[in-house]
Amino acid sequence: MAFTCKRPAASLDGHASQPGAMCRKRRRVIGTTYDYDQESCLGRGKFGAVVKARCRATGQVVAIKSLHDPADPREVLREARFLEACGGHPHIVGFRGVTLDYVTDELCLVMDYVEGKSLKLLLSERSGGLPEATVCTFMWQLLTAAKKMHRCHVVHRDINPANILVGGEEAGRGFVKICDLGVAMSMSEAPPYEEEAGMGEYRAPEMLLGKEDYDALVDTWSLGCVMAEMLTGERIFRAAEFISLFQRIFEVVGVPDDTTWPGFTSLPHAAPPPLVPGQQSTLRDLFPEEVLSAEGFQVLNGLLTCNPDKRLTATAALKLPWFATAAANARPSAPTLLLLLLPRSTRWRCP
Incomplete structure (x- = not known):
């Protein structure tokens, strides 16, 4: 899924635009938080909150992390790059991409949900x-x-x-x-x-x-x-x-x-x-x-x-x-839930 950004470019390839630059080209993005139903707040800490959410289109369950306002997109992308670099390891939480809070226009991290x-x-x-x-x-x-x-x-x-x-x-x-x-x-x-x-x-x-x-x-x-x-x-x-x-x-x-x-x-x-x-x-x-x-x-x-x-x-x-x-005795860990982040659902918010 792709759309035209209305905020500074959010790239996961290690290269972000200069502060204030606008995204003038279409790039790969993973929907918005409007695509999910929030089910529960998994945790809230000093820097942000994590919610359990379900994709309305697929029923897949994920964990979505948002930073407390005002969120610096560079901090979100920094963590995203680290998660992406370590991706595929069975004992590091899986990273699915970034999504956009459709109300605040802030970037969020989408990760595997671990039961x-x-x-x-x-x-x-x-x-x-x-x-x-x-x-x-x-x-x-x-x-x-x-x-x-x-x-x-x-x-x-x-x-x-x-x-x-x-x-x-x-x-x-x-x-x-x-x-x-x-x-x-x-x-x-x-x-x-x-x-x-x-x-x-x-x-x-x-x-x-x-x-x-x-x-x-x-x-x-x-x-x-x-x-x-x-x-x-x-x-x-x-x-x-x-x-x-x-x-x-x-x-x-x-x-x-x-x-x-x-x-x-x-x-x-x-x-x-x-x-x-x-x-x-x-x-x-x-x-x-x-x-x-x-x-x-x-x-x-x-x-x-x-x-x-x-x-x-x-x-x-x-x-x-x-x-x-x-x-x-090493064996693959229990499978985590996969994610297809597409269509739209109601607004989620951590209480």
Whole structure:
């Protein structure tokens, strides 16, 4: 379907028009929100809302994300490009295209709808964590997704349980998908990078310390935080204040210095917390053998390493023995709903 734009050009090929330029040619677009019936509001966050909607023509169910007003089309297209670059991976939410809010004339993202819930909600409904075998399977899936993103030069920067969808539970074939690339960045972008991207309690130490040229390893730290939370049902680095967060991290993984992390003391926010220099990690005390096997702890400890140069990459983590069974049993995830975005329906709006 094509139509003539009445707004700045919205291209997904990596090239957008200059600000203020008008689209004077016909280009591929995927309808408008007038094509859907809204069924429910799936979530509302700091930057936008996601609704479950049904295409009136096909009956197909999708998820539509809109940014809070005023939406910058460049931000929508930025996330769209990242989703498109990572497309086709079974553990990254599928991207269908952009659509136009026919009332506000704002761009929205159309994605696969995943029948299930967020990992955050799943854990909140349980008493305690998940079995180690389940955590292993989910971590294998999440690390393969991170490996895909990083190979596409995309750094998510906001991996946390709220941005991980869990489906297939009722069929006994649970799977996870990473979603919401709203604060993602391209590794081709030049530093300095934003140090406050993502949720603080899942943010890597180098980001918290003000390192301006961090890389994809911030995502593997976040995945280590997610792994710990899946095992216990609780955030490993829960803290109300910035200094308290530093203190909690260093209490658990040890206090770094320029020997264990060269350049540590020269980082902008590296004023030492009230802890003993050289204090050793207590991570194994939190995850003893009866909670996490030696093979599983090797993964957790490698992901939650302060020095990013020594931290596990997604590729390296997937080669560790803990994942041998998960890799052997890998199967395509449950099929997500496909989308044909054509004709018109009533206006949707998140209440």
